[in-house]
Amino acid sequence: MKHFLHRIYAILLSVAGGVLVAFAFPPWNQDWLVWFGFVPVLAGLVLFPRNWLAAPIQGALFGGTFGGLAFSWLWKGGRPIDWIWNTASLAVVGALWGLIVSLLVQLPVLSRERKIAPILPGYGFTSEAWTKSIAHLRAALITAAAWTVLEWIRGFLVPEWNAVGTVVQSSLPLLQISTVTGPSGLTFVVVFANLILIAAVRRLILEPGRMSWASRFDVTATLGVIFIAGVAGFWWAVQKPGGDTKTVGLIVPNTVAFDRYIDLTKGQAGNGIDLFVWRCARFSPGDYIRLGDAQIGKTAALVSGTTVTDTGALTGATIVTPGVVRNVILLPGSQVFFQPGVGSIGRTLNPVAFDDVNWVTFVNWEAADPRLVRAAVAKQMQVIIAIADSFRGRGGTEQFHENLRLWSVSLGRPVIFATRKKFAAIVTASGKVIGSGRTGSGEEVLQGQIAVPGPSDSTPYGRYGDWFAVACGAVCLVTGISERFRRFYEKSGRLTP
Numbered sequence: 259m260k261h262f263l264h265r266i267y268a269i270l271l272s273v274a275g276g277v278l279v280a281f282a283f284p285p286w287n288q289d290w291l292v293w294f295g296f297v298p299v300l301a302g303l304v305l306f307p308r309n310w311l312a313a314p315i316q317g318a319l320f321g322g323t324f325g326g327l328a329f330s331w332l333w334k335g336g337r338p339i340d341w342i343w344n345t346a347s348l349a350v351v352g353a354l355w356g357l358i359v360s361l362l363v364q365l366p367v368l369s370r371e372r373k374i375a376p377i378l379p380g381y382g383f384t385s386e387a388w389t390k391s392i393a394h395l396r397a398a399l400i401t402a403a404a405w406t407v408l409e410w411i412r413g414f415l416v417p418e419w420n421a422v423g424t425v426v427q428s429s430l431p432l433l434q435i436s437t438v439t440g441p442s443g444l445t446f447v448v449v450f451a452n453l454i455l456i457a458a459v460r461r462l463i464l465e466p467g468r469m470s471w472a473s474r475f476d477v478t479a480t481l482g483v484i485f486i487a488g489v490a491g492f493w494w495a496v497q498k499p500g501g502d503t504k505t506v507g508l509i510v511p512n513t514v515a516f517d518r519y520i521d522l523t524k525g526q527a528g529n530g531i532d533l534f535v536w537r538c539a540r541f542s543p544g545d546y547i548r549l550g551d552a553q554i555g556k557t558a559a560l561v562s563g564t565t566v567t568d569t570g571a572l573t574g575a576t577i578v579t580p581g582v583v584r585n586v587i588l589l590p591g592s593q594v595f596f597q598p599g600v601g602s603i604g605r606t607l608n609p610v611a612f613d614d615v616n617w618v619t620f621v622n623w624e625a626a627d628p629r630l631v632r633a634a635v636a637k638q639m640q641v642i643i644a645i646a647d648s649f650r651g652r653g654g655t656e657q658f659h660e661n662l663r664l665w666s667v668s669l670g671r672p673v674i675f676a677t678r679k680k681f682a683a684i685v686t687a688s689g690k691v692i693g694s695g696r697t698g699s700g701e702e703v704l705q706g707q708i709a710v711p712g713p714s715d716s717t718p719y720g721r722y723g724d725w726f727a728v729a730c731g732a733v734c735l736v737t738g739i740s741e742r743f744r745r746f747y748e749k750s751g752r753l754t755p
Contacts, residue, residue: 265312268302271558275299276323282425283328284660285653289425297451300401305357305460310609317356322349328420331651332596340596343416351408358404358512362568362737366393391475394457398480400737402450406442410727412603416596417627420663421445427664432484433689434491436668437717446730447484454480462631495688499535501710504615504641506674507531508693508704510682514570519562522703529705532613535643536562537676538570546578554578559612561619563645563678567593570678572647575621579612595623609639615710619643625657625675628665634718635669638713642666642673655681663689670717672708687711 275404299320303313325348332341354478366389409421423444427433435443445491458477507526511518526534534554539562554560560578565571577584607630610617618639624630625644636641644662649655655677665675667689676682684693684706693704 267307268306268312268316269319271298271302272319272477275322276280276320277335279324279422283420283653284656285331287656289428292425292448293424296449297456299356300359300456303356304363304365304397304456308360310357313356313360315356317352317354317359318349319352321352321501324347324348328657329596331649331654331657332651335654337596337650337651346421347412347415349751351405351638355405356480358734358738360498361403362400362404362734362741363397363453364393364548365397365460366390375485385461388475389460391479394454394461394476396719397457398450398476399733400452400566401453402446402448402734402741405449407727407731407734409445409709410442410730413628415598417629419626420657421597421664422448424660424664427660427667427689428737429488429607430689431491433664434494435487436664437494437670437719440668440719440724441664442724442727442730446726447487450452451480451484457591484647495690501712501715502614503611503707503709504532505530505705505707506684507534508536508537508674508682508684509702510537510674510676510704510705511702512516513563514538514678516540516542516545516565519546520545520552521592523554526703526705527553527558528749531558531705533617534558534560535645535676536560536675537645537682538563538572539576540565540570555580559610559617561610561617561620561643561645564627572622572645572678575608575619575645577608577619579606579610584608595626607634607637607639608635609634615640616713617641617643619645622646625662625685629659631662631665632669635716640671640710640713641708642671644673644675646677648677659683670711670715670716672710684708 270579275295275298278291278298280286282290282292282295299316315473322345325345326341329341329344330336332344343708387461393707405422410418412418412583418441421434421444423441423446426435426444426448432444432447435447454476501628507523507529509519509522511522516539519536523534523536534552541562542566549555549560552558555578559580560576562576562578563572564574564576567572608619609710610619617635618631618641620634621640623646625642625646642662646655646658649658658677659675659681662673662675663685666685667687670687672687673683673685682693682704683691684704686708692706692708
């Protein structure tokens with residue numbers, strides 16, 4: 259009976275953990291929950307009696323609950339197949355992760371004797387306390403590395419949206435970690451901190467009282483590394499980037515009427531704006547001549563989403579530079595996206611060369627595919643412009659923006675982001691949002707200066723790719739092999755004294 263109750267408690271904890279992590283994402287935006295959202299499922303995996311069959315089930319429930327809630331906007335928006343693929347893929351990630359944690363992660367046995375450890379400098383170190391702290395750090399390393407590499411592998415199956423570390427971007431200094439490690443580094447930090455938290459609480463319960471510095475080393479080291487990373491990220495974010503600066507005017511009225519767009523643009527024409535971006539306008543043949551009244555095609559360029567319907571659904575984009583007018587027409591197609599092999603990697607990039615800058619325009623789901631964003635940066639495109647229809651379902655548009663922001667910071671590129679009637683933002687290469695507006699905010703014109711990186715400028719992540727995720731995979735592989743050999747020798751009696 260007791261064994262049965264343990265299994266029920268572990269299942270409930272797994273579901274609770276999935277709910278907590280999902281609530282860190284839009285539309286709930288409780289990003290602070292991610293710092294202990296893994297604690298319930300980890301409690302069930304490392305503190306309860308182990309079972310190689312139960313562990314994958316617990317992990318699958320955690321991953322499936324997280325994916326099902328985080329991507330619930332797909333279901334509500336009439337895209338059940340996409341929702342199933344995301345939920346199922348995260349359930350598989352959770353199942354494999356639960357199995358790895360069950361097999362490779364072992365917290366040290368703690369004494370239940372209630373004694374107070376001395377805190378005098380001369381007694382600050384004990385080999386037992388030090389060994390336990392190192393064991394906690396090793397357990398956190400394996401746990402975080404396993405989730406990180408599995409999350410990365412999932413990106414080969416479906417577009418890698420909503421990595422656990424995505425919500426860490428609410429802290430601009432910590433977001434800078436992604437410039438070195440990519441999104442995987444933020445995920446690693448989150449899961450690592452969760453394991454250290456549960457290990458520290460467990461130790462305080464079983465060994466209450468004063469603790470020496472060696473006993474606290476695991477917590478101190480974790481907090482110290484996060485603090486140093488934050489300080490370094492803050493320093494990096496406040497550095498004045500090199501290169502030219504360009505002024506962008508983002509015009510986002512809650513209409514598709516050309517007259518409204520041109521009037522708002524005329525009001526900004528004397529502000530030295532280099533590029534105007536219109537969210538979605540309906541052009542008539544004679545309207546192109548009127549663009550010159552707002553200096554478009556003369557001293558400023560224009561990238562505009564276009565529509566031919568009263569509903570305002572995007573049907574393409576219009577790009578105007580001095581002497582050139584280009585219309586990009588979207589071919590009718592399904593909006594299937596979160597399914598294997600369906601992403602936009604095969605689509606043609608449409609760069610805009612203007613004022614010594616290569617601007618790239620993504621329409622609708624193109625900017626939602628990190629593979630296409632990486633391809634654009636690899637082809638030395640310097641600024642990303644993303645124009646999309648609003649996603650049906652609450653939270654989808656915000657998730658799109660957060661994922662694109664994370665990818666662009668990782669690759670060191672500024673982003674101009676606009677969705678019809680929902681959300682718009684101008685984001686620097688460091689991730690700082692210098693202009694944003696939402697429906698009902700009253701903001702129809704957003705203006706900001708962005709520093710344009712050179713065509714060959716790149717972050718460490720942009721140069722070396724997913725090296726960190728690969729390193730996490732190597733950690734799991736080496737640990738698994740060494741653990742297999744250790745158990746073999748223990749079974750053969752060669753390690754017994």
